[in-house]
Amino acid sequence: MTVESILKHKGGDVFTVGPEDSLEATASLLHSRKIGAVIVKAADGGVVGVLSERDIVRGIAQGGATCLARPVKDFMTGKVVSCRLHDTVIEVMALMTDRRIRHLPVIEGGKLVGMISIGDVVKRRIDEALMEADELRRYIATG
Template sequence: MNATSNLAYRDSSVVVATAERSLRHVAELLARHRIGCVVIVENEDKVCGIVSEHDVMRAVGKAGHEALSRPISDFMTTAVVTANKADTNQRLLAEMATHQFRHMLVVEKGKLVGIVSIGDLVRKYLEDAEADSGALRDHIRSA
């Protein structure tokens, strides 16, 4: 399984904002859409950063409620690790574990095409494990 097949399981829309928007705006997007991160873009679809719910909590914890009025560029992660459509789930999981994040952006030709979460990968792993278990049970029954 690869990034492309994971994208097929989820809504292909990704919530985005621009770097000059406030941290409050991003927090409102996270709450409204019940998501864990917002992708920061420029020129409509060129990724320039990402902001997770953890980033929002750290910013408020560090700077207090005043952080909410500051631009998201003050808090976003700019060294974004991305995947391409052909990357395997194993690579996605390895990158997420190595860098300790929960969302991997999928980019093709420099443009954002989707996002895969650790939850997507775990869900697929459990589905595959259940299918393997069922196949093994069927094989034992038929033997």
Template sequence: MTTVAQVLNNKPQQAIYTIAPDATVLKAISIMADKGIGALVVTHENTVVGILSERDYTRKIALMERTSFNTTVNEIMTERVLTITRAATVEDCLDLMTDNHLRHLPVVENDQLIGLISIGDLVKAAMEDQKKLIDQLQQYISG
């Protein structure tokens, strides 16, 4: 079974985009739009303190009639962040994400952010695992 460490190693080198909790929501959504990403990890001294997603923005800014200009990230971020380590399996992560309706999981080791994986990263890895298994079974059958 593929681990998170392998998923991170197979990803093209990508920056982990983070934002400080006292930054404005406008700055956060500008970064997300500029980078084409759906979430930012909120960090303080490289420690994960929250996550801000497009879902947070739509539910806590647009629907609550707040403005992006004078609302800070810590006012609308999701504080209860589920994280994983490099040792976690793709299957474990998919279960966690499905059960909790998540699209992003920060990878944390020794309380420090070391990566971020998306549901897309995990689906790709699971598909590769299935392809390898099918290939092995076909080789076994054809002897």
């Protein structure tokens, strides 16, 4: 199973903000869309960062509520770790675990094509394991 199969099931919608957007507006977007992170894109469309709920909490813990008026660029993770469509579920699970991240932009040919979360990856892996178990049961039952 690959990242591409995850995106086929969940869709390729990606919510983005600009680096100058306020932290407050971005937190509101996360809340209203029930998502845990957004991609930060430059005016030219390039991915310049990821902003997660964790980044917002860290900002508030360090600077208080006044940080909500500041721009996303002050809080985003600028060193973006990404994956590609043909990466396997096992590869991205390892990457997310090693880097301690919960959201991965999917970039193919230099273009943002989706975003996956650890929840998406775990769900796909569970589906895969259930399918394998069903196949083994059928094989054993039919000989």
